[in-house]
Amino acid sequence: MIRVLTRAPSNIALVKYMGKDDARANLPANGSLSMTLDGLCTVAEVEWNPGAELSFVWKPVADPALESDKLTAFPTARVPLLNQAAVDRMSRHLMRVIESAPALMAGFGLEARSVVGTVVFRAANTFPASSGIASSASSFAALTLAMLTICAEDAKAFHARFDASSELKQAVARLSRQGSGSSCRSFDGPFVSWRGETTASVPSKMPELTDLVLLVGTAPKSVSSSEAHLRVKTSPLWQGRVERANRRSDDLKRHLSRGDFESIARLAWDEMWEMHSLFHTCAEPFTYWEPGSVTILKWLVQRLKDRWDAIVTMDAGPNVHILVRSEDAANWKTELAHHFGGMPLLSDTQGAGASILEIS
Ligand code: PMV
Secondary structure (H helix, E strand, C coil), X not given: CEEEEEEEEEEEEEECCCCEEECCCCEECCCEEEEEXXXXXXXXXXXXXXXXXXXXXXXXXCCCCCCCCCCCCCCCCECCCCCHHHHHHHHHHHHHHHHHHXXXXXXXXXXXXXXXXXXXXXXXXXXXXXXXXXXXXXXXXXXXXXXXHHHECCHHHHHXXXXXXXXXXXXXXXXXXXXXXXXXXHCXXXXXXXXXXXXXXXXXXXXXXXXXXXXXXXXXXXXXXXXXXXXXXXXXXXCCHHHHHHHHHHHHHHHHHHCCHHHHHHHXXXXXXXXXXXXXXXXXXXXXXXXXXXXXXXXXXHHCCCCCCCEEECCCXXXXXXXXEHHHHHHHHHHHHXXXXXXXXXXXXXXXXXXXXXXC
């Protein structure tokens, strides 16, 4: 028996992945760029018991039988309720990881073992379900890494190599992407770009940032992000979108390398409106916005008009991410509590990406 514990954070895109070139491989239509989070993450455990046949078992509960359950030892960790479709999707992905392991390992002079038997997988998120934090990004990243570590003949050597080699991180990210697109940006940090098959860490002179997330709504999404990726292409605004987003992604890299906060804030603002405008204008229009989202955006228009000291973005949901300098975070929290006191607020700093925590 071998058991591997990993952790992978979520990430928040400033230039968005929206629209695919290849839906089966999750290849994006355009380049995107995100900030990796830290404490808002998934902790995952994969256990392999060798046997005659390969099967996958999702453990939907914390495990009191484990003397010290590492998953639930994380503050606020919650085991998500996965429906059968989600369990099947993850099992198929873990199968893909096992099948891809020999070639991937060989590329790094490592050996893969043959994994046959029962694979038990568990995961817990440190953020509430449907909180506007993408759990698929962090959970696919964490489970891909745990499964792949088990596939290594020498798991400890794989661990050391993973920590030391950005090429190996990128190869694991490519594999994870096939299960969930945006998960490929959770393997490095704090800033990661993704175009086609390639992810890369982006050099930055920015001060440390904190993401303050105003939780407007926590209801499950009415339109899944897979559906959104399809529908945006029917918007009249799709024309020129790929070129605009790629240009924005290049511009953002330049602004990050110079630490130009204001230019980043303006760029992220335009990008957020553009992605949501695609949703609002496609053949079958939809919106993720709630009245609370609009209230916050209207307030931000006034608040930021003389001083762009926050980078604002929204994902496929009603919640508003406000990225501020960590040194300003306490003041921002007070200000947000004053204006939106009743609204829950999540707070997290930038992070460094997925890691292997334990092999036993
Ligand atoms: O990885 P997916 O298919 O859930 O798509 C994520 C899309 C957005 O979160 C809306 C944008 C992004 O780049 O993360």
